[in-house]
Amino acid sequence: MRITIFGTGYVGLVTGACLSDVGHNVLCMDVDEAKVARLLDGDMPIFEPGLEHLVKRNVANGRLRFTTDTASAVAFGTLQFIAVGTPPDEDGSADLQYVLAVARAIGEHMNDYKVIVDKSTVPVGTANNVHETIRQVLAKRGCDLDFNVCSNPEFLKEGAAIEDFTYGARIIVGTESERAKELMRECYAPYNRHHEKLMFMDVRSAELTKYAANAMLATKISFMNEIANLAERLGADIEAVRHGIGSDPRIGYHFIYPGCGYGGSCFPKDVQALTRTAQQVGYEAELLASVEAVNQRQKGTLFNKLAQALNRDLTGKTIALWGLSFKPNTDDMRDAPSRDLMESLWTAGAKVRAYDPEAMNECRRIYGDRDDLILVKSREDAVRGADALVICTEWKVFRSVDFYWLKQQLAIPVVVDGRNLYEPYDVKQAGLLYFAVGRADSLQKPGKN
Numbered sequence: 001m002r003i004t005i006f007g008t009g010y011v012g013l014v015t016g017a018c019l020s021d022v023g024h025n026v027l028c029m030d031v032d033e034a035k036v037a038r039l040l041d042g043d044m045p046i047f048e049p050g051l052e053h054l055v056k057r058n059v060a061n062g063r064l065r066f067t068t069d070t071a072s073a074v075a076f077g078t079l080q081f082i083a084v085g086t087p088p089d090e091d092g093s094a095d096l097q098y099v100l101a102v103a104r105a106i107g108e109h110m111n112d113y114k115v116i117v118d119k120s121t122v123p124v125g126t127a128n129n130v131h132e133t134i135r136q137v138l139a140k141r142g143c144d145l146d147f148n149v150c151s152n153p154e155f156l157k158e159g160a161a162i163e164d165f166t167y168g169a170r171i172i173v174g175t176e177s178e179r180a181k182e183l184m185r186e187c188y189a190p191y192n193r194h195h196e197k198l199m200f201m202d203v204r205s206a207e208l209t210k211y212a213a214n215a216m217l218a219t220k221i222s223f224m225n226e227i228a229n230l231a232e233r234l235g236a237d238i239e240a241v242r243h244g245i246g247s248d249p250r251i252g253y254h255f256i257y258p259g260c261g262y263g264g265s266c267f268p269k270d271v272q273a274l275t276r277t278a279q280q281v282g283y284e285a286e287l288l289a290s291v292e293a294v295n296q297r298q299k300g301t302l303f304n305k306l307a308q309a310l311n312r313d314l315t316g317k318t319i320a321l322w323g324l325s326f327k328p329n330t331d332d333m334r335d336a337p338s339r340d341l342m343e344s345l346w347t348a349g350a351k352v353r354a355y356d357p358e359a360m361n362e363c364r365r366i367y368g369d370r371d372d373l374i375l376v377k378s379r380e381d382a383v384r385g386a387d388a389l390v391i392c393t394e395w396k397v398f399r400s401v402d403f404y405w406l407k408q409q410l411a412i413p414v415v416v417d418g419r420n421l422y423e424p425y426d427v428k429q430a431g432l433l434y435f436a437v438g439r440a441d442s443l444q445k446p447g448k449n
């Protein structure tokens with residue numbers, strides 16, 4: 001099957017690589033010439049486990065190609081996937097300019113039947129909007145061509161994108177057209193062999209399903225962070241509570257890890273966009289607004305704990321930071337909690353010595369050269385000579401630490417852990433003060449031991 005994908009970001013590139021790997025012929029189009037040039041050179045613009053291998057294999061066998069040429073991209077595929085960004089607008093609603101630019105390009109260049117497949121996360125009603133945009137462009141051209149627009153939201157997680165795309169729990173397709181349905185069935189047949197994963201529904205429900213899924217997951221996280229904050233104040237341990245509630249299958253263990261707030265390119269923007277959508281139809285989404293507010297507060301928790309541990313004396317201090325990406329196995333720092341922490345530390349007059357296994361270049365790209373940011377090559381380099389340590393991301397390399405060694409490295413024996421990686425008792429045994437999230441032990445103050 002011939003498939004065109006607009007956008008070679010996390011979603012577009014993974015979709016292109018995976019669909020070509022199961023035998024489809026895929027042409028990926030991006031307006032970012034530098035990105036396409038890198039891809040043509042076999043260089044990955046993002047870090048995603050397994051992606052480079054998949055891309056190279058399918059480029060080599062000729063089933064995966066890249067272009068910046070819109071006309072040939074539109075001519076190529078019967079299916080035209082839209083996988084471009086939908087960043088937040090100033091008021092929090094989804095900015096559809098990139099989606100609609102693709103719609104116009106399709107309208108300008110199409111000469112036969114197409115199914116336009118919206119994979120970007122878009123507000124309810126966008127498929128209609130895309131349909132109308134294409135119809136108007138075709139009308140201007142004096143063309144009367146048949147086409148359908150369907151919604152096919154993506155549920156992959158960064159860091160596990162290929163696995164999620166390949167083995168995801170469901171494939172949602174919103175369409176009222178039998179012809180589009182058959183083509184989508186053909187596209188996803190390789191993923192639908194063992195049990196029926198394809199769920200067809202109306203377009204608006206498919207669009208809302210995506211926001212509902214992300215909002216539900218974000219709600220679970222904010223809920224746990226709220227309980228964690230309570231646990232700290234009540235002298236309870238959130239890790240015991242997490243085990244206790246997760247064992248109830250109605251609640252489950254997934255997405256109930258407390259931490260330093262959810263980040264990434266999606267939960268923050270999608271919760272905001274859904275809240276905005278609700279307002280637009282005259283409904284105050286109070287729960288969603290609270291999910292967002294709790295998350296904002298949680299992102300300040302590491303700084304507050306550190307400031308309290310150091311008696312608010314941060315000026316001139318050097319803080320070691322382990323983990324910059326918003327989660328492990330990605331170099332993505334969009335809305336990462338590490339950014340809130342670093343920016344607060346700089347405002348308070350502290351320096352940051354940071355290490356991340358994959359996000360160093362991304363950090364350099366975002367913040368450039370500055371005196372108060374020192375990027376180092378290992379976790380050891382980060383703590384050597386630092387005053388205290390903060391952990392923002394639960395990369396595997398941070399999980400096992402000799403706490404006696406760590407104590408010797410730090411001028412002030414303070415470890416603030418935004419991911420609850422260690423047993424408080426083990427850390428304390430080495431003479432360190434350990435401030436985790438939602439753990440009664442983390443309430444200890446310097447001088448109390």
Ligand SMILES: NC(=O)C1=CN([C@@H]2O[C@H](COP(=O)(O)OP(=O)(O)OC[C@H]3O[C@@H](n4cnc5c(N)ncnc54)[C@H](O)[C@@H]3O)[C@@H](O)[C@H]2O)C=CC1
Pocket residue numbers: 006007008009010011012029030031032035083084085086098101102119120121122154155156157158265266
């Ligand atoms: N990142 C993720 O894990 C997931 C993202 N999504 C959704 O998928 C969409 C894409 O997200 P990402 O892949 O993260 O975005 P991204 O920002 O990584 O990539 C978007 C790409 O689209 C390109 N682009 C912009 N305008 C274009 C045009 N007119 N024609 C062709 N290419 C164009 C950009 O140059 C960029 O390379 C968003 O709506 C997002 O909410 C959904 C599920 C997971």
Ligand SMILES: O=C(O)[C@H]1O[C@H](OP(=O)(O)OP(=O)(O)OC[C@H]2O[C@@H](n3ccc(=O)[nH]c3=O)[C@H](O)[C@@H]2O)[C@H](O)[C@@H](O)[C@@H]1O
Pocket residue numbers: 121154155156157158159214217221254255256257258259260261262263264265266267326327
């Ligand atoms: O729409 C999207 O873009 C995607 O958003 C999330 O995926 P992603 O943002 O890549 O990463 P997650 O693993 O969901 O983590 C998001 C944030 O929540 C945090 N988190 C996650 C789980 C948890 O229990 N606690 C917690 O604090 C993570 O540290 C991270 O900062 C969803 O999990 C995907 O299903 C969805 O497709």
